[in-house]
Amino acid sequence: MRIAVTGADGFIGRYLLPILLAQGHQVAAVSRRAGHLPQPGLSWLQADLLDAGQIRQAMAEAEAECLIHLAWFVEHGRFWTAAENFAWCDATAGLLAAFNEFGGKRAVLAGTCAEYDWNYGYCVEGKTPTVPATLYGKCKDAARQFAEHFCRDNGIEWVWGRIFTPYGPGEPAGRFVPSVLSAMGRGDVLKCSHGRQFRDFLHASDVAAAFAHLAANTPATGVFNIASGEPMRLADIVAICAGLFEAVPAVEFGAVPVAEFDPLMLVGCADKLAATGWAARISIRDGLADYRIKINELKGSE
CATH class of the missing domain: 3.90.25.10 (UDP-galactose 4-epimerase, domain 1)
Structure with missing residues (x-):
């Protein structure tokens, strides 16, 4: 399968790429930074996902059947309240539109446990209310709502993976x-x-394996907690x-x-x-x- 990955050189992305390559997929890794070296099965596409034109160009070059979207603003100590969350919500919408334009079939996107109402403590998909307490959580949840409706309206299989507490080198x-x-x-x-x-701590390699699994190893769609439980x-x-x-x-x-x-x-x-x-x-x-x-x-x- 041809898979495009955003945030490919980020914390989870660096664990995800080797997993996808080991499974035999062709990977188009999207990064804002230049200088990445290609390897068999892996090509790098330089793009600023906050630029609509660059998003469209990246999806045109990727020609991907599947999209794994990990990129977001996650600067430690800032992301909870940063205004950049609004821009990344818009960028996610633009990314999905471009993915659809160039024939995308399945989109797997990274959400967050911050979308849930934290008063409940133990969070279950479809049962625990999504009442985010932070700007980060609100923007992620808004992106999830757009993704759900857009993908359904355009015949794209969609998966939203809510990450809890990843850790690891x-x-x-x-x-x-x-x-x-x-x-x-x-x-x-x-x-x-x-x-x-x-x-709920989960090693980053297990988080990455969950996204690879949801992208290519199961036909399941909808919201999934990426958690240890x-x-x-x-x-x-x-x-x-x-x-x-x-x-x-x-x-x-x-x-x-x-x-x-x-x-x-x-x-x-x-x-x-x-x-x-x-x-x-x-x-x-x-x-x-x-x-x-x-x-x-x-x-x-x-």
Whole structure:
């Protein structure tokens, strides 16, 4: 299958490309940056997806049967409230229109758990209300509504994958897991929140595998949680990370205030995705242990 991937050099995209290539697909990877080297089965298309003309040109060159749209504004610390969310909502609409114009048949788009009403804690597709608390969530949900109606009206199979809490090498250093591992690796006192929040952690390679599966390995359509379905307290994640070090790291819980909109529990039901034949492969303990090794390797190469 010929598959176009936006956000191909982003956090999840870098895990996704090797999976698609290993499955034998022809991949057109879309990136704003130049200088990527092609390889068998993989071509790179340079395009700014905020430019309608460049979107159309990229889809014309891709000639893709399937689209996996991962690109969005996700700058750590800014994306929740950034005005760029509006532009990416519009860009998603323009991308789908161009994909349709050049013969696209199946669109798989990245959504977010931020679309749900966080007062419910445990989120189930089609049951938990979509009442976003943030601008990011509102714009993602608006893009989802457009995608659903546009694809149905134009005979395109559509899938919307709501990502919960991905982690793994390559994520922004300021996020929870890398900040915990880095502080412990330096021997610093780890200052964090109370740690009682429950989250749904899924390794980035499993997130990427879920998108590859939804794109090419199942005819299922609609909204799917990209989640483990397993609640993990942040304090327990800290404890697992601490167990990876010989010396017991110092941790100061409650030193960092919790954001006003931060829910105590945010976990996704993964039953619908599992029913299509997908399953996570990396346990949280194995994923964190590998993550620590990768961080050490990066330090050794500096």
